[in-house]
Amino acid sequence: MPQRLASVSAHAEERLSSGLSELDLVLGGGLVQGSVVLVGGEPGIGKSTLLLQALLDLEARGVATLLVSGEESPAQVKMRARRLDGPVDDLRLISETRSAQVLACLEEQMPAVCVVDSIQTMWSEEISSAPGSVSQIRDVTGQLLRVAKGNAITMLLVGHVTKAGDLAGPRVLEHMVDAVLSFEGDRTRPYRILRAAKNRFGSTNEVGVFQMTGRGLVGVPDPSALFLEDGPASPGAAILAAVEGSRCLLAEVQALVVSSALAMPRRVTRGVDGNRLAMVTAVLTRRAGMRLGECDIFVNVGGGLSVEDPAADLPLALAVASALHDKPLPGVAAFGELSLTGRVRYVAHGEVRVQELARHGIERVLAPRRNVDELRDRGAVPQGVTLQAVEDIQDVVRGVIA
Ligand code: TYD
Ligand code: MG
Numbered sequence: 454m455p456q457r458l459a460s461v462s463a464h465a466e467e468r469l470s471s472g473l474s475e476l477d478l479v480l481g482g483g484l485v486q487g488s489v490v491l492v493g494g495e496p497g498i499g500k501s502t503l504l505l506q507a508l509l510d511l512e513a514r515g516v517a518t519l520l521v522s523g524e525e526s527p528a529q530v531k532m533r534a535r536r537l538d539g540p541v542d543d544l545r546l547i548s549e550t551r552s553a554q555v556l557a558c559l560e561e562q563m564p565a566v567c568v569v570d571s572i573q574t575m576w577s578e579e580i581s582s583a584p585g586s587v588s589q590i591r592d593v594t595g596q597l598l599r600v601a602k603g604n605a606i607t608m609l610l611v612g613h614v615t616k617a618g619d620l621a622g623p624r625v626l627e628h629m630v631d632a633v634l635s636f637e638g639d640r641t642r643p644y645r646i647l648r649a650a651k652n653r654f655g656s657t658n659e660v661g662v663f664q665m666t667g668r669g670l671v672g673v674p675d676p677s678a679l680f681l682e683d684g685p686a687s688p689g690a691a692i693l694a695a696v697e698g699s700r701c702l703l704a705e706v707q708a709l710v711v712s713s714a715l716a717m718p719r720r721v722t723r724g725v726d727g728n729r730l731a732m733v734t735a736v737l738t739r740r741a742g743m744r745l746g747e748c749d750i751f752v753n754v755g756g757g758l759s760v761e762d763p764a765a766d767l768p769l770a771l772a773v774a775s776a777l778h779d780k781p782l783p784g785v786a787a788f789g790e791l792s793l794t795g796r797v798r799y800v801a802h803g804e805v806r807v808q809e810l811a812r813h814g815i816e817r818v819l820a821p822r823r824n825v826d827e828l829r830d831r832g833a834v835p836q837g838v839t840l841q842a843v844e845d846i847q848d849v850v851r852g853v854i855a
Pocket of ligand 2: 497500501502524570
């Protein structure tokens with residue numbers, strides 16, 4: 454029988470703090486009871502550490518938890534837990550990969566929060582294909598989902614990602630769960646970014662920022678300059694101010710342009726989307742007359758940051774132009790989106806960007822004309838900052854590079 458909407462009670466879902474404010478932020482205000490969250494990331498990035506910390510904090514607050522470890526022995530989990538601050542003795546765990554045993558344990562223990570590390574190691578005896586195969590992962594996830602929803606157990610599933618950055622296993626996994634978080638960063642550096650790729654209970658804008666220390670992950674509440682490195686400006690570097698959720702992150706975007714020996718010159722990016730570089734390169738070639746067609750172009754965002762904000766187009770273009778002309782841009786930052794016609798388009802959050810740049814001593818900022826007008830009208834240009842309005846890519850080249 455269908456019911457009338459009037460009879461549906463729509464109270465706000467219950468949230469439980471994970472104890473990690475950056476994780477809560479990305480989830481949209483904490484864990485939703487009975488939700489299933491997939492946490493993906495490269496091996497070694499810190500997924501097990503993140504979720505262990507959350508479980509320990511929950512347990513310390515009297516929330517019943519369970520860790521299902523399919524990859525590590527209880528002794529290994531204990532060694533990791535000992536590195537962290539706080540009590541660890543009460544954590545309940547099973548080292549198990551057979552889904553029937555996991556489900557039985559869940560139904561017996563009825564934890565409020567359960568971590569399964571990792572989903573790829575779980576397998577069902579009812580299915581003939583090998584553990585880790587698509588049908589196994591899909592089936593086990595379905596089983597866990599039913600138990601989670603049926604008993605209001607919040608489930609956090611660790612998922613490995615492939616080299617290409619996709620969650621290993623079927624895409625359908627991402628459709629089954631309520632939220633998909635990805636844990637990113639350069640493993641050789643301590644900073645980590647947590648993002649939501651999907652979130653049924655919140656936005657996917659917010660990012661969480663952590664630092665991996667000798668005693669686990671620590672949230673970084675003011676991360677704006679974390680990815681900014683000091684040192685003299687070299688040709689090919691420009692500073693970007695990317696707004697990710699409620700945060701503005703500064704970083705250096707670096708480009709290297711060299712003549713290519715290949716018929717198909719190389720375009721290699723780290724921290725920005727390769728299609729974005731292709732577009733910016735095409736605009737610089739066609740609208741600013743730069744000869745990039747026979748050059749290899751390499752781009753990197755400093756500090757291991759990955760940027761999705763389209764306002765990074767302008768600093769990216771600047772970095773490439775600066776590299777091509779071998780002209781350094783000391784203390785120059787930029788934000789703005791490039792259109793295919795070569796125009797520099799208005800972006801949101803101009804004020805936050807300029808404020809953060811000013812706070813970190815950046816003196817010259819290139820910005821879209823409308824953003825500059827808006828900031829001046831509002832009297833929001835910080836002291837010591839020179840704003841330079843740019844309307845199209847030729848302005849940029851003329852005013853800065855030439
Ligand atoms: P881990 O959580 O095992 O990563 P994942 O589950 O994503 O594979 O942690 C990875 C790295 O973090 C490992 O190289 C050890 C390091 N680490 C620290 O630097 N400090 C710590 O307190 C802990 C627990 C781990
Ligand atoms: Mg792990």
